[in-house]
Amino acid sequence: METTPAFEGLRCVDCEATFDPDAATHRCPDCGGVLDPTYDYDALDVDRGTFAGRRFDTMWRYEELLPFTAESAVSMGEGGTPLVECPTLADELGVGEVYVKDEGRNPTGTFKDRGQSVAVTAAARHGAGDVALASAGNAGQSAAAYAGRAGIDSHVFLPSRAGFANKAMVNVHGGDMTIVEGRIGDAGAAYEHAMGGHEDWYSVQTFVTPYRHEGKKTMYYETVEQLDWEVPDRVVYPTGGGVGLVGMHKAAEEFRDLGLTDGLPAMYAAQADGCAPVVRAFEEGRDVHEPWDAPDTICGGIEIPDPGASPLVLDALRESGGGAVATSDEEILDAGTRVAAHEGLEMGATCAAAASGAWALAEDGEFGPDDTVVVLNTGTANKDADVLRSHLMSKGI
Numbered sequence: 001m002e003t004t005p006a007f008e009g010l011r012c013v014d015c016e017a018t019f020d021p022d023a024a025t026h027r028c029p030d031c032g033g034v035l036d037p038t039y040d041y042d043a044l045d046v047d048r049g050t051f052a053g054r055r056f057d058t059m060w061r062y063e064e065l066l067p068f069t070a071e072s073a074v075s076m077g078e079g080g081t082p083l084v085e086c087p088t089l090a091d092e093l094g095v096g097e098v099y100v101k102d103e104g105r106n107p108t109g110t111f112k113d114r115g116q117s118v119a120v121t122a123a124a125r126h127g128a129g130d131v132a133l134a135s136a137g138n139a140g141q142s143a144a145a146y147a148g149r150a151g152i153d154s155h156v157f158l159p160s161r162a163g164f165a166n167k168a169m170v171n172v173h174g175g176d177m178t179i180v181e182g183r184i185g186d187a188g189a190a191y192e193h194a195m196g197g198h199e200d201w202y203s204v205q206t207f208v209t210p211y212r213h214e215g216k217k218t219m220y221y222e223t224v225e226q227l228d229w230e231v232p233d234r235v236v237y238p239t240g241g242g243v244g245l246v247g248m249h250k251a252a253e254e255f256r257d258l259g260l261t262d263g264l265p266a267m268y269a270a271q272a273d274g275c276a277p278v279v280r281a282f283e284e285g286r287d288v289h290e291p292w293d294a295p296d297t298i299c300g301g302i303e304i305p306d307p308g309a310s311p312l313v314l315d316a317l318r319e320s321g322g323g324a325v326a327t328s329d330e331e332i333l334d335a336g337t338r339v340a341a342h343e344g345l346e347m348g349a350t351c352a353a354a355a356s357g358a359w360a361l362a363e364d365g366e367f368g369p370d371d372t373v374v375v376l377n378t379g380t381a382n383k384d385a386d387v388l389r390s391h392l393m394s395k396g397i
């Protein structure tokens with residue numbers, strides 16, 4: 001597992017201490033804060049041509065800006081997903097252009113693969129024999145897949161509400177699965193308990209490993225290149241823990257600071273109104289969320305009542321001049337079926353929160369008539385076909 005030349009190490013986002021990536025593997029040894037990979041940007045010799053000359057196939061084409069080399073990565077060709085122009089949606093939203101970044105085309109059907117590819121590469125580098133995490137479903141499926149590819153055992157803790165496809169595929173990938181009655185917090189507690197008894201298990205949990213948001217940076221790099229190096233005006237993202245949002249914001253700062261692009265896109269967190277701690281904190285002007293009391297939404301991937309890295313998410317929203325929006329499950333499922341009917345694209349139920357949020361933002365007058373809006377479709381509808389079809393049934397269709 002080779003590290004890349006510009007990769008310096010890990011910096012704590014709270015106390016700013018820096019660490020060697022072989023000495024510190026997860027949270028900050030000093031204060032428990034999130035660790036963030038850092039690079040010597042001055043040593044990087046990249047321009048637009050560097051990337052233009054490469055095949056648009058996997059996210060590892062940006063290896064200079066990732067911690068590990070493409071050659072040493074645990075990879076299945078994740079990333080390199082299409083950015084699909086949606087003219088009907090643009091008309092409906094009253095903006096210049098709408099693009100959907102279609103992450104459903106990843107190896108296990110969601111953008112979680114970008115994060116797990118880097119996290120499991122780190123696990124292999126550190127000699128892990130077992131990886132573990134709690135997940136609403138998609139991250140667990142993805143971790144089991146990448147661990148299988150690396151010859152590592154996986155231990156996946158899922159809430160009973162996780163979707164059938166996730167549960168089935170963790171087993172199919174050979175993962176060890178624990179289903180916990182309840183919701184993500186209950187699965188998290190079971191995972192913590194199990195970690196306590198297995199010192200050698202290597203966590204690939206959200207913001208416990210420093211590498212999942214690092215992998216998700218690549219969604220932004222790709223988007224900008226697909227837009228011929230134009231920075232989109234708005235990016236709308238279905239937000240749970242906010243890993244992808246934090247990663248894309250970091251990527252936008254990197255491309256700007258490297259002189260590859262001008263400016264930052266306004267980042268928007270879209271949540272379901274049955275679990276919207278980030279939206280509430282944003283609206284109340286707070287720097288950190290308060291846990292959501294009784295989370296309840298059909299969007300399992302974003303039903304995260306206590307997102308530990310909310311300060312990073314809120315920073316990204318404010319620094320980029322973006323915002324936060326919550327819509328109801330009814331509106332979200334309407335949006336998912338509407339996009340499928342009008343544009344052909346299949347959005348997962350969770351992901352449709354981004355489309356629904358974009359509609360709500362447009363109705364609030366947040367977008368300008370010439371804006372370019374990018375909506376993240378974080379996962380395939382195949383895993384949620386039953387949920388989307390049942391929504392039609394509830395309307396007598």
Ligand SMILES: *Cc1c(COP(=O)(O)O)cnc(C)c1O
Pocket residue numbers: 110112138139206238239240241242243244245301302348350351378379
């Ligand atoms: C995990 C997940 C999300 C939320 O991702 P975060 O980065 O944790 O906010 C959104 N959509 C889908 C399909 C997911 O699986």
Ligand SMILES: [Zn+2]
Pocket residue numbers: 012013014015016017028029030031032033
């Ligand atoms: Zn620290």
